[in-house]
Amino acid sequence: MAAKYPLILVDGSGYLFRAYHALPKLTNSQGEPTGALIGVLAMLRKLIEQHQPDFIGVVFDAAGPTFRDALYPAYKATRPPMPADLRAQIAPLQEVIRAMGLPLLVIPGVEADDVIGTLATSAAAQGLRTLISTADKDMAQLVDDHVTLVNTMTDTLLDPDGVSAKFGVPPGLIVDYLSLVGDAADNVPGVPKCGEKTAAKWLKEYGDLDGVVANAGRITGKVGEHLRAALGQLPLARQLTTIKRDVALDLGPRDLIPAAPDTVALRHWYERLEARRLLATLDDAAGVLPTAPPASRPAADYDLVLTADAFADWVARLESADLFAFDTETTGLDYMSADLVGVSFAVAAGRAAYVPVAHCYPGAPDQLSRATVLARLQPLLEDQSRAKVGQNLKYDMSVLARHGVTLRGIAHDTMLESYVLDSTASRHDMDSLAKKYLDYDTVHFEDIAGKGAKQITFDQVPLEPAAHYAAEDADITLRLHQSLWPRLQATGRLAALYQAFEMPLVPVLSRMERTGVRIDPNLLAVQSGELAQRIHDLEQQAYDTAGRRFNLGSPKQIGEIFFQELGLPVLVKTPTGAPSTAEEVLAQLADQGHALPRLILEHRGLSKLRSTYTDKLPKMINPDTGRVHTSYHQAVAATGRLSSSDPNLQNIPIRTEEGRRIRQAFVAAPGYRILAADYSQIELRIMAHLSGDERLLAAFASGQDIHRATAAEVLGLSPEAVTTEQRRSAKAINFGLIYGMSAFGLARQLGIDRGAAQEYVDRYFARYPGVRAFMDRIRAQAREDRYVETLFGRRLYLTDIGHSNQARRAAAERTAINAPMQGTAADIIKRAMISLDGWIEQERPPVRMIMQVHDELVFEVVAEAVDAVRGRIRGDMERAAELAVPLVVDLGVGADWDQAH
Incomplete structure (x- = not known):
């Protein structure tokens, strides 16, 4: 029979405190305190035997400050120091829990509540019911149809009805309730003299905390005075009492699989604790929990290649492999200056090699020369039919290009596989992915090269540790691909998006980065x-x-x-x-x-x-090229948009005089012109396509000024009668709706009262009912599926869409509306980039694609060829997607970027 609660999350710190205060202060014969520790172990065993979960995690607070201490230095300042005999039991308890085979989580910078909240929310998104074992009232905010609390000391369960019965408010109002009541134990400020009944009464009467604040003037008596005096503190109290649900974790709920207990270690600890009853349990063959069989892990067989014969053997293996993993080791992270130090390969899980070519520390062994190795590998690396997989291969491609090798046949990139699979995952680096998907702890660069000012470059790392590190990179990359690719294939649209958009974009971005822009x-x-x-x-x-x-x-x-x-x-x-x-x-x-x-x-x-910008950009000019070279990132923005760094081209202002003057410094080379091609109102056009609203479709189809048309519709005027100010208001609501702007936000932006703004919004939806229907439909679909998709199948998961906290749920709903439009726009411009790059590479017109900024592509074109190429650029961009309304591209040409607008 399947477990009622497949996942159990245990508040380990809460267990320890409760056991310490509830049980006798026992010690062993050596005088070591043991009472709380033994009590926790008994509670854990009872919990597990009763519920038999498939997945379990025991979560403890980490030592040191959390983000709440940064928000409020006085947080928990009134708590007395932890008793020494309690502190002494923490480390042994955690060792015993590990020996029991139970996954243990201690995450710095946050509290155990936040880790539990994140895992429970993720589990709900995956359809897993969760039981949280705790007595912490703050956790009641996590309760919903997927999450239940249990107090093991009283054997009481709290579901949504139970929360309402206990606190007088439903789970969605627990944060507001706690904000009003405060928490003396944590030194969280609330409203003085506002007790639990008063808080529940206010919330029932006024709806939520915002409603209480809005009606503070109506509340009489001393408690009303206290409320009004505390209004400035309530936002802080809300922040402090809200459990985070987006902690960056290296594992998810389905990774919390209990392992077989280490009976040798357990016997050692139970004997030391002098816990006879626990010792007796070691005779039970079943152990603590039914466990999944340990994953098979191939033994690592890594070669350090130093001779021509050994290298020839490996080249033969690569030539006969259907797919091989490839990685470079270099002197630095800057693709425009990094020198190749070595290359590594993997042809099967656990079978990898490292070929050093430029380690130059004193006493370094002889190595094959860089020229020899690259000359032999070049035909293989440049062969489009030889499939390669890597982790962030754009970097390797750019480094190889500096050494005269054009990397082709890039079949897969594990960073992008992970990103397309779940763009909302916080990290897509190889070390994080190895832990998440393979339960494998990699050797980190700092482990072999040191940290900080004493860190050495890779060419100074001794060959033995360097070889293991580099070969492991290739090996783990191949194993990750073998884990990630089937997951992508299981969702056909994601696999298609990955192959049609993300992978073909890798060489496009590499070429753009290396071309750079003149400053x-x-x-x-x-x-x-x-x-x-x-x-x-x-x-x-x-x-x-x-x-x-x-x-x-x-x-x-x-x-x-x-x-x-x-x-x-x-x-x-x-x-x-x-x-x-x-x-x-x-x-x-x-x-x-x-x-x-x-x-x-x-x-x-x-x-x-x-x-x-003005001070920094000149310092970033590459001395060899005379140009600035940014780095574009595919696996950062959750919606699929590209980002850039060093410099960040996406954040250069465009609407201010100062920003435009910075753009004037982005200039064409002699004999060239800057051509800027910008999608016109692309997200509004996507909104028209997705919503199918008849008036919106008609306005775009007839080529009307959409903001003027909107003002005319909403105000009941002819387009000619719309004033500049009325058009500005329509523009604000057109774009504001895409980003979930409320009437309050619109009022502030336009400088009008909230009632007038709400009336404008109401009239808008009355004239564009298809837009309202689309928004309602996408919210409902997001709540059902826990994700939304772009037109091309890119997914964005929404972990907070069912959140009990109204503010967080509303934020997720705004994202649900915006993400399909912003993500589809990102997909469209990627498709245009791939098409235009293919034209440039095949036909070699006098054009260079040099920048991508939001919905804009920027080119450097030989002056005499501008008229000949502008039609091709516009055509490829406008044909990048088939929408119900035409895509329109605005083109501008000038000596600099600003002039081209």
Whole structure:
């Protein structure tokens, strides 16, 4: 019979504290404390025998501060120090739990609650029912149809009805309830004198915490006064009491498979504890839990190749392999300067080799030369019919290109397999994937090269550890592919997307990165100087406005001037009770017309612009190419969009004068022009396609200005009668809906009252009922499937879509609406890039694709060829997808990037 709760998550820290305070203070004959430890083990055994789960995890708080301490330094400050006899039992208890074969989790930076919340949420998304064993009332916020709490000391279960009966509010309001009541044990501020019944009464009357806050003026008596005085603290209390559900973990709920108990270790511990009853259990052949058979792990057979004969043998193996894993080792991470130090291969699980070519530490053995190895491998590496697999092969491709080798036949990339399988997973690096999918702990680079200032480059690492590290990389890459590829194939649309979009994009991005973009450092130097002067002028204006000099980077000094000297209104308080000067507070004060906050905000913005771009970009010019070379990342953004770094091209401002001037420094080479091709309103067009709204489709089909058409529809005007201000309002709602903007957000953006904004939204949906129907449909589908898809089948998983916390659930719903549009737009531009790169590679027109920024592709084109190629570029981009409305591309040409807009 299947377990009612396939997954059990145990609050190990809670178990230990409860056992310590509930049971006698026992010691063994050596005087070591044992009572709490033995009590926890008894509770664990009872829990497991009663429920017989398929998966189980015992979770403890890690030592050291968590993110909540950063939010609120006084968090848990009132707790007395842990008793020494309790602290002494933690490490032995965890050793015994490991020996029992139970998965143990101790994650730094978060609390056990957060780890449990993350695993329970992930399990629910996978259809697993979870039983959380705890007495912590905070955990009641996790309860839903998939998650139940159990208190093993009282044998009571809490389902959603049980939570409502116990606390007077349903699970979805537990965070709000705790925020009002506070928690003396954790020193979480709440509303003084607000007890459990009062909190439940308020929430029942006003709906949720936001409703209580909105109606604070209506609550009479002393408790009403306390509530109004505590309003500034309630957002902090909500943050502190909300359990995180997105902790970055290296394993998921189905990885929590109990192992066979280590009876030798258990006997040692039970004898040391002098626990006779536990010793007696070792005679039970069944052990603690039924366990899955241990996964077979092939023995590692790695070769260090130093001779021509050994190398020839390996080349023959590669030539006869249907697929082999390939990896490079280099002197650094910069693909434009890294030198090749060695190459590694794997032809079967556990069978791999490393060929060093440039280790140069004192006493290093003779190695085959780089030229010899590359000359022999080049035909194989450049053979399109020889299938290769790697981890982040774009980097290897770029490094090999520096050495005259064009890597072809890239069949698979494990980083991208993992990313397409689940883009919301926090990490797709090989070490994390090995642990997650193979339960394998790899040798890390720091293990062989050191850390920090003492870290050496790979060419200085001795050959023996270098060979194991490099060969293991290839071996694990091959094993990961053997695990990940069948998972992708099981979901045919994901496999098709991976093969049609992500894999063909790898060489495209490598070529774009290596081509780079030309920068005018002199223009940036002039702008830097001008920015420095403006920053200085802003400082002087700020001093004049404040009436004295002060440090514009000091929150303390700013707070003194704002609230003590100028008497500005206090909008938000910090956890310590001081008035906040955070950026959002400055923005609100500036919106209210206060000059000094506006000056400080402008000062900060220009200072960041100068340090990030005008000062930094000239230093990033490659001395060999005279160009800046960014790195594009395929496996970062959950929606499928590309990101970039060093420099981050996606964040260069476009709507400000300063941002446009930075773009003026992105210039064409002599004899060339910059051609910028930008999809026009692509996400709105995708919305029209997905929603099928008749009026929206008609507006795009007739080529109308969509924002003017929207204003005309909503306001009942002719398009010609729409004013510039009315068009601006329509544009705000058109794009705001895509990102889930509320009437409140629209009111703030447009500077109108909330009622007027809500009326505008209502009229919009009345005129575009297909859009409302689409939004309702996608929310319902997301709640059912726990994911949404793009037009081409890319998935984005939504772990919070069924969250009991209304704010988190609403955020997931906004993502559900936006992700199909943003993700489809990302897929379309990727398809266009692949098509255009194929044309450039095959026909060799005088065109270079040099940048991708959001919905825009940027090219460098020989001046005389601009007219000849612009039609091809526009055509390939507009044909990248068949939608119910036409895709439209705006093209611009100029001597620099700004001029091309």
